[in-house]
Structure formats: C-alpha cells, structure tokens
Amino acid sequence: MPKSRGENGQKNIIGPKLKILRKQHGLSQRDLARELQILGLPIDKNAITRTGTDKRCVADIEPKAFAKIFSLPCDALLDEEGAENPGK
Structure with missing residues (x-):
C-alpha cells in the first residue's frame, strides 16, 4: 500500500x-522521544529525526502527545500557517 502524502508531497505537516x-x-531528539515514551508512545530518537525531516508519516495519536508535551492545542501543530513560530 503506498504511503500517504500531502498536496506538496510531504509526509507530515508537523515536522x-x-x-x-x-x-x-x-x-534533544532523545529527550523528546523519552517524553513520548513516558506518555506510552513507543517512539525513538530516529523516529523523531525522520518526522522532523519529513521522512516519516505521523500516527494520528502523536500530535496529541506532542501538544501535551509542549502545552499547546493540537491545532497549533496541525495548522499549516505559522510554522515559523508555533509556540506563540
């Protein structure tokens, strides 16, 4: 089955x-992976690297975990606008 890609060919919009x-x-990537593991997501440093470089599709439960770690609403991660300053 082919991997999903967005309109611009990207594998994720949160990277x-x-x-x-x-x-x-x-x-660090390792620190973030550890935080995700604490929340019960089996994600390692390499998965964080691949997500950040648009080489990995993101599971639907991951944005919720990222939002919790960074104290943001999920929409802040999923909105394609404001990529330069997502924490504001």
Missing part, C-alpha cells in the same frame, strides 16, 4: 514545527 518547538524547549 518543521516540531523541530522549532523542540529547540525552543531545549529538548
């Missing part, structure tokens, strides 16, 4: 925002 938020919060 750029995720990288910005992670850096704003002083989290």
Whole structure:
C-alpha cells in the first residue's frame, strides 16, 4: 500500500514545527522521544529525526502527545500557517 502524502508531497505537516518547538524547549531528539515514551508512545530518537525531516508519516495519536508535551492545542501543530513560530 503506498504511503500517504500531502498536496506538496510531504509526509507530515508537523515536522518543521516540531523541530522549532523542540529547540525552543531545549529538548534533544532523545529527550523528546523519552517524553513520548513516558506518555506510552513507543517512539525513538530516529523516529523523531525522520518526522522532523519529513521522512516519516505521523500516527494520528502523536500530535496529541506532542501538544501535551509542549502545552499547546493540537491545532497549533496541525495548522499549516505559522510554522515559523508555533509556540506563540
């Protein structure tokens, strides 16, 4: 089965925002993976890397976990506008 892609061929829309938020919060990829594992998501550092570089599709439960970690509404991650400053 072919992998899903957005209109512009991207595999996810949260990758750029995720990288910005992670850096704003002083989290390494490994730190973020650990936070996700605490929430019960079996995601490792490599999955975070692939998500941030648009090489991985994101499961529907992941934005909710990212939003919880960064204290944001899910819409802030899923909205394609405002990628430069998602935490504001």
